[in-house]
Amino acid sequence: MVLTRAVPVTALGENLAGLWQGLLREESGIAPLTHFDCGNYLSGLGGAIAGLQAPPGGSRLDPLLERVAVQLGPLPVGCRLLVASTKGEIDRLETVGRQRTLFPRGVLFEPLLAKIARRFDLADPGSNINAACASSSIALARGAAQIAAGQAEAVLIYSADILSEFVFSGFSALQALSPEPSRPFDRQRQGLTLGEAGVALLLMSEACARTAGETVLAYVAGWGVANDAHHVTAPARDGSGLIRASRLALCKAALAAEQIAAINAHGTGTVYNDAMELTAFGEIFGDSLPPMHGVKGSLGHCLGAAGGVEIAIAARALQEQTIPATCGCLDPEEATRGRVMNSSQSISGDYLLCTNSGFGGINSAVILQRGAQ
Structure with a gap:
């Protein structure tokens, strides 16, 4: 099976080309957070996507989904859907918790899956892989297995999580946040920095990709x-x-x-x-x-x-x-x-x-x- 499309939206770039160039220039998307107060937490830093504002009654996942979808383009007929998100529309839950209003159905994963399927014009309602920080790669493995078993010709993996005070406070309580941008594999590392992203990966069988004239970005070996x-x-x-x-x-x-x-x-x-x-x-x-x-x-x-x-x-x-x-x-x-x-x-x-x-x-x-x- 082959990876034919990859559309990431991150704090460092709105597409793969922009993200790649930012990485090669050794740039960072980590900056002081402004959309919630970090005064009580171990860090005030995060990799936030610029201009990602929740619509009235909605989630910051909504504009993130739109930014990814407009770049991805039409999908093959019969394409399956796998979503990978650990917290979904957690910012909506924060809002109702503070307002002490009714728990909105939209923060559950079933409505979120339906919203994602509709935006990508997919008949498959999909399922969410919630496997902590390995969710995306496990979703990709599952999609590859479906194609290998002949259960699908194309699978879209859509992964998204946003920076929220709920998650931020949790990692701070665990003493896991670094007061400075994270330093992977450095002797002086102090913890992680949270970020947010949305990404779509399209997997296809080789035959389906060839018929559709898709460019092969990589094979899933x-x-x-x-x-x-x-x-x-x-x-x-x-x-x-x-x-x-x-x-x-x-x-x-x-x-x-x-x-x-x-x-x-x-x-x-x-x-x-x-x-x-x-x-x-x-x-x-x-x-x-x-x-x-x-x-x-x-x-x-x-x-x-x-x-x-x-x-x-x-x-x-x-x-x-x-x-x-x-x-x-x-x-x-x-x-x-x-x-x-x-x-x-x-x-x-x-x-x-x-x-x-x-x-x-x-x-x-x-x-x-x-x-x-």
Whole structure:
């Protein structure tokens, strides 16, 4: 199966070309937040999308959906829908909570799915994959599996989460927010910075893509999902879940670890998650860790949408044979020296590993293969 369209809207760019150029210029979309008061929280920073205002009675997800949809264009007849969002229209819930009014049906996921399906003109009502910060990549894995099994010819993965005070306060209470922009894989990292994004990824069978005249951005070569069953919020220190997910993806793709040209890591900038990832990659790759990067120091952590944005970036990275800088990583951990850089790196090869890890011990891995040149 192939990835034929990728439309991310983030704090650093309104499309893939703009996002890619911003990353290559080593820019950051992280800035002081203005749409709610951060005075009581550990941080006042976030990767907010400019001009994203909720319509009366609506959510900030509404204009975000519109920005993505107008770029995506018409979809194939019979296209299936998978949504990946951890909190949906959480800003509407905040409003009614403060006003002590009736709980609006619209904050539930079923109406949100119907709204998304209508905007993309899809007959399939879809389903939401809520797997914490691995939601997008697990949705992509599920879509790829549906195509591989002959259950679909095309699947749209739409991922979106917004910055909300509800989520922000939760991460602050967990002592997970950094007072400065996050610094993935840096020795002095202090925590994560939250962000927001919407992204659409269109998967198709090769035959369907060929018939439709679609451009192949990348092939989905393999995927894996695993749960370490360790803790509600903390990752397993031994990286067991991520190791298993990555090895499942390698097995599915029929690849050896040394064939991976680069890694797009989850890289939250928290002390324990980054350490867990490095432990897992050390077990998988040994002394042959390939070039690696993370984008959350540029965009913030976009929760359920994070993996979708990173898969879009990974497809472009394979095309360009370049991975962007890991913004904020000024003093990299010893295990990453020469592999994680604060500047762009050239890579050489056809396969890139994308990983995501989330609360509840969930881990996912997707391997993309470079499209025909």
